[in-house]
Amino acid sequence: MLSLQEVKLCLEDAGQSHVLQFWPELSKEERARFLLELSQLDLKGLQDHCDGAAKAAASPSTKLDGNIEPVLPEFIGSTQKSDTNTLASWESEGILQISQNRVGVLLLAGGQGTRLGVQYPKGMYDVGLPSGKTLYQIQAERIHKIQELADLKHGSKCTVPWYIMTSEFTLDPTEKFFKEHHYFGLEPSNVIMFEQRMIPAVTFDGKVILQSKGKIAMAPDGNGGLYRALVDNKVLEDMERRGVEYLHVYCVDNILVKMADPVFIGFCVSKGADCGAKVVEKRHPSEPVGVVCRVGGVHQVVEYSEIQPETAKLRGPGGELVYSAGNICNHFFTRAFLHEVAQKFEVQLKQHVAIKKVPFVDGCGNQVKPDKPNGIKMEKFVFDVFPFSRNFVVFEVVREDEFSPLKNADGAAMDTPTTARASLLAQHSRWARAAGAALLDQHGNTLPPTARVTGESSPSAQCEISPLVSYFGEGLERLLKGKTLPTPFLLDEKRVKELQAL
Numbered sequence: 001m002l003s004l005q006e007v008k009l010c011l012e013d014a015g016q017s018h019v020l021q022f023w024p025e026l027s028k029e030e031r032a033r034f035l036l037e038l039s040q041l042d043l044k045g046l047q048d049h050c051d052g053a054a055k056a057a058a059s060p061s062t063k064l065d066g067n068i069e070p071v072l073p074e075f076i077g078s079t080q081k082s083d084t085n086t087l088a089s090w091e092s093e094g095i096l097q098i099s100q101n102r103v104g105v106l107l108l109a110g111g112q113g114t115r116l117g118v119q120y121p122k123g124m125y126d127v128g129l130p131s132g133k134t135l136y137q138i139q140a141e142r143i144h145k146i147q148e149l150a151d152l153k154h155g156s157k158c159t160v161p162w163y164i165m166t167s168e169f170t171l172d173p174t175e176k177f178f179k180e181h182h183y184f185g186l187e188p189s190n191v192i193m194f195e196q197r198m199i200p201a202v203t204f205d206g207k208v209i210l211q212s213k214g215k216i217a218m219a220p221d222g223n224g225g226l227y228r229a230l231v232d233n234k235v236l237e238d239m240e241r242r243g244v245e246y247l248h249v250y251c252v253d254n255i256l257v258k259m260a261d262p263v264f265i266g267f268c269v270s271k272g273a274d275c276g277a278k279v280v281e282k283r284h285p286s287e288p289v290g291v292v293c294r295v296g297g298v299h300q301v302v303e304y305s306e307i308q309p310e311t312a313k314l315r316g317p318g319g320e321l322v323y324s325a326g327n328i329c330n331h332f333f334t335r336a337f338l339h340e341v342a343q344k345f346e347v348q349l350k351q352h353v354a355i356k357k358v359p360f361v362d363g364c365g366n367q368v369k370p371d372k373p374n375g376i377k378m379e380k381f382v383f384d385v386f387p388f389s390r391n392f393v394v395f396e397v398v399r400e401d402e403f404s405p406l407k408n409a410d411g412a413a414m415d416t417p418t419t420a421r422a423s424l425l426a427q428h429s430r431w432a433r434a435a436g437a438a439l440l441d442q443h444g445n446t447l448p449p450t451a452r453v454t455g456e457s458s459p460s461a462q463c464e465i466s467p468l469v470s471y472f473g474e475g476l477e478r479l480l481k482g483k484t485l486p487t488p489f490l491l492d493e494k495r496v497k498e499l500q501a502l
Ligand SMILES: CC(=O)N[C@H]1[C@@H](OP(=O)(O)OP(=O)(O)OC[C@H]2O[C@@H](n3ccc(=O)[nH]c3=O)[C@H](O)[C@@H]2O)O[C@H](CO)[C@@H](O)[C@@H]1O
Pocket: 108, 109, 110, 111, 112, 165, 167, 196, 220, 221, 222, 223, 225, 250, 251, 252, 253, 288, 289, 290, 291, 301, 303, 304, 326, 327, 328, 329, 381, 382, 383, 405, 407
C-alpha cells in the first residue's frame, strides 16, 4: 500500500488534488479505507484516463457509417436456412466437444442493471414463472442438462465449467446467492467467479468524481473489461488446466440463452472459427441491439448507441433491413484466440463513452443526486475483439427460440419481466404441443397453438418445462404424447415421475 504522501504526489501530478480535499474530515477507518482504494488505482495512468474521457466526451463520435457493409453470406450459418442433417452434424460436433470437457461457458455479470431498476444482480431476478426460478437457476439447470445429454451420448462424465465475471457491485451478492442455493446442484469448484476492474467516473472537465468525502465514484470498465479480468484472475490458466478449448460467452439477461449451445459450438468448430457471434434478425431499425457488420472490410459490431439512424433504417430490395444481424451478446471464442487478445490486443480496444448521472459530493461536502448527466464513464465492449479474429463467423438463430432479454422494468414496451416470462412459456408450450400434448385452459377448453410471440403479447398457455427435464425440447414425446394437460402445467422432475407412473 502507498503512503498518504505518495498518493498525494501522484494525485498532484495527475491534476487531481481535489480528491483529498475532505481528508482532514475523515475518521481513522475512513482514511485507511480511502488510502487503500487510492493505492489500488492506476495512479500513473490517471491523468491520461481523465483527459482521455473528457476529450472523448467532447468530440463527436466517429462516424463509421460511411465504411459500413453487411457481413458476406459465406461467413453466416443459420439454423433456419440449414437442412436437418447439417444442423444434426453441428449438434453432434458440439456434444462431442462438450463430452470431452473442451467447452466452458462464461457469464458477463458485472453490469449494474440500471434500466431494470433493481439493486441486486440481474441474474437473481425472478420473472414470475410458475416455478419461481431466477435467471441464475435456469442457467445452472441448463448446464446440468447439457452435461447429462453429452454423457448419455458418449458415456462420459463431463464438466462444463461456469466462469462468472462479476464486478464490485455484483460479486458479494452473487456469491452469497449461489452459496445459499447450494450452487443449484453444480459442483462449487466448477463455478468460478472473478471480478472485473473498476475505473473512476470523470466530470466533463476531466476531474475524478468524488462519490462521498472518502470515496471515488467508480464504475465497471464495461463488458470488454473481460479481457483484462481474464489475465488478472488467471482464468485462461484455469481453462488450460481443465482442457477447455472453446468458450461460450453470454450476457446475463436473456431468459432463452442456450448454455454451451452444442449447435453453435459445433458450427463454429466445424468452420475452424476462432471467434463467432450469434445474431437474430433485428425487429425494427431502432431496436436497441448492436449490429454485426463489416467496417472498412473488417468484422465488428456497431453498437445501437453508435449507429446513425439513417444507416439503421436502410432497406434492401425486398424491404428487409440491410443491417439486420442483431447482436444477442452470445459469443464463441477459442482459448487460443483469447490468449492472443490478452497478450497483444487488449490495450488496443476502443474506449466507449457513456454519459451518466453520477451522484457526487460537492465542494462544500453536500451529497448531490444530479438530475441531468454530469459524468463520463469509459467502457470497453466485449465484441471489440472481433476485428482481431482471423476466422470470424456469424450464426443466425430464431428469435423465438433464443432471444428474449430482460432489460427494463414492467411498464416499458419491451424486454421486461412480462415479455421474458411470456417468451419462455410460449416456447415451452410449443415444445409440449410438438411432443403431442394438448394444453387445456382452466375451463377445460383446448388452447389454440401459441402465436409467434412478439415480445409484447402473453402466451395463451402457462406451460413451463424445467431445464432439468429438457434442454431444447428433446425427450418430451415419451412423456407427453397424447396427453391432455390442464394449465398451468409445470413439468419438473417430480412431475416426470408421476407421468411415468401413469
Ligand atoms: C456492449 C454489448 O455487449 N452490447 C450488447 C448488449 O447491450 P446492452 O446495452 O443491453 O448491454 P448490458 O448493459 O445489458 O450488458 C451486457 C452484459 O454485459 C454485462 N456487463 C456490462 C457492463 C460491465 O461493465 N460488465 C458486465 O459484465 C452485463 O451484466 C450484461 O450481462 O446486449 C445486447 C443484446 O441484449 C446487444 O445487442 C448489445 O450489442
